[in-house]
Amino acid sequence: MGENFLVQPKKYKTLMADAGSRSIMDKTIAFFENMGKTRLIEDFNRRVWYREFLDFLKKEQIFSKLLTPKQYAGGDPDCRWDSARNSEYSELLAFYGFGYWYCFQVTILGLGPIWMSDNEVAKKKAARLLKEGAIFAYGLSEKEHGADIYSTETKLAPVGDGTYVANGEKYYIGNGNEAAMVSTFGKMDDGSGDYVFFVTNFEHKQYELKKNVVNHQEYVANFALHDYPITDEDILIRGQKAWDAALNTVNIGKFNIGPASIGLAEHCFYEAITHAANRVLYGKPVTDMPHVQKGFADAWLRLIAMKLYQRRATDYFRLAAADDRRYLLYNPTSKMKVTLQSEQVIALLWNIIAAKGFEKDTYFSIGTSDIWGPSKLEGTVHVNVQLIRKFIENYFFHPKEYPEVEPVLDDRDDNYLFNQGPARGLGKVQFHDYAPIFREFETLPNVERFIEQVNIFKKMLMKAAPDKAQGADPSFSLPVGEMFSIVVYGQLILEQCKLDETDSAVVNQIFDFMVRDFASFGLEIYDIHVTNDVQREYCKRIMLIKPERNDEEYQKVWKEHVYPLNGEYEMTQ
Secondary structure: OOOOOOOOHHHOOOOOOOHHHHHHHHHHHHHHHHHOHHHHHHHHHOOOOOHHHHHHHHHHOHHHHHHOOHHHOOOOOOOOOOHHHHHHHHHHHHHHOHHHHHHHHHHHHHHHHHHHOOOHHHHHHHHHHHHOOOEEEEEOOEOOOEOOHHHOOOEEEEOOOOOEEEEEEEEEEEOOOOEEEEEEEEEEOOOOOOEEEEEEOOOOOOEEEEEEOOOOOOOEEEEEEEEEEEOHHHEEEEOHHHHHHHHHHHHHHHOOHHHHHHHHHHHHHHHHHHHHHOOEEOOEEHHHOHHHHHHHHHHHHHHHHHHHHHHHHHHHHHOOEOOEOOHHHHHHHHHHHHHHHHHHHHHHHHHHHHHHHHOOOOHHHHHHHHOOOHHHOOOOHHHHHHHHHHHHHHHHHOOOOOOOOOOOOOOOOOHHHHOOOOOOOHHHOOOOOOHHHHHHOOOOHHHHHHHHHHHHHHHHHHHOOOOHHHHOOHHHHHHHHHHHHHHHHHHHHHHHHHHHOOOHHHHHHHHHHHHHHHHHHHHHHHHOOOOOHHHHHHHHHHHOOOOOOOHHHHHHHHHHHHHHHOOOOOOOO
8 A cells, every 4th residue: 555645634644843743733633533523514514603613722822833933932942933834734724624724824814914013012912812812814805905905995094192093994804803913904094105004903892893704614804993093002014014014924824725725625535535435336336437536546646746736835935035035936836726726626526426525414515615715815816827927937048046945844933934025026036947857757758748848838938929918818828827837836746756755656647637737728828819820839739748648557546545545534423
């Protein structure tokens, strides 16, 4: 039997070496397993606010340990801001439910502007509140403008005695019903027009909690401020730095969305394969049917690729620095690529288990409801694709030498995340050459074919680059961005495969679907009316490259890695 790459709570293996981190993971697993699957699903179906979960977090001081930088931890050795640990915890929480993860996610967002600020009073207050079990919120979006922060209508006005009053209405604010500190974004109403972050609290009488805008376990608030009093101690950041903090906070938050998608899909996978393998149709187990095996194998390979990419991207995120901002590409690639792949995984599994996926006493029914959410958070897929397109030229044509990046799993604080600087200059970010890692794996037939596709795509960018009109047309620019993202995705997958010494059969079969996906976007560009004949010729060449079939290798993956997951995990009832 091969290695199980998926999270298995009852045989949990954390990447963290320290006892404090292992305790956090083990206690969280025990909380949910003691709650049991029946209760978990009932609470989801009845949209129950997770009070017991919050009480558990408070008792064990889990958010305090995960989200307090050492400087403000009062000597607690388990406290740090560690993106690898937070990523792992995001995956684990979402394994049990997207709502539980969401509480963690928006607390991270709410803390972003606080830890980025120079306001020591607010930082010490946040550390104290975290220790007391508080949750936090990020008051950025507004109903009419979404996250268009240029258009924010929330105002902070001086009243003449050195204090201020805040007025405005916020929308889509997770945890807004109970957040002890809401990092609220607005503009100064003093003639300067400066952007500003200030802190509000849900219990204040001038804070009107209007409603929950979603029909879910979590609370996504619409709240209004009516002459809410603010002092200098409540102001976090003002001016251009407030603008930068808004975007840099999203950079931090969006990185946890990929792991959440992975965790949810993993739980669904266990449930789906155990159901199918023990269901007999037409005289044989469903998993004996070739098309069912193909669906499970494809879903599993996509899920493993997601995990490999996310693990490697975490290293670059943790080692980010002013002279190494590669995370600004790898991060949105995680956001859009991993979340979309998770949707594809659920679709593949649902096609197999069919009506079973609708049953209200299955975790899968939770998955089918929630899996479509992550790709819409912290910038839509379209926003993130258009963002990563800014890096295409430097990625392909202007590589830079960097020191080798080793796995980063120590107990450092990821302090650079709170000192990212101006949220501009993306066109100046450079990357290490992607080609060497592909060459190391080119003996694998499907990696070789993927390299061939990438080389054609690169030549198209050189010889038949999109013109201004095509660049402005999403029907053209989005699939171009998708093709670029697959290259970045493949690069980091291979880097992690090298570090993990991943079974070559698994690697080659991952690139089977990568070749197919790359070809599908070539077809999409080929069919667009704005595509010119030269570009169509390049796309045709990409489309005609198909993965090499290897039945022996495919069966090895199925028999050693995929089918053994039948019965591997079932949540305690």
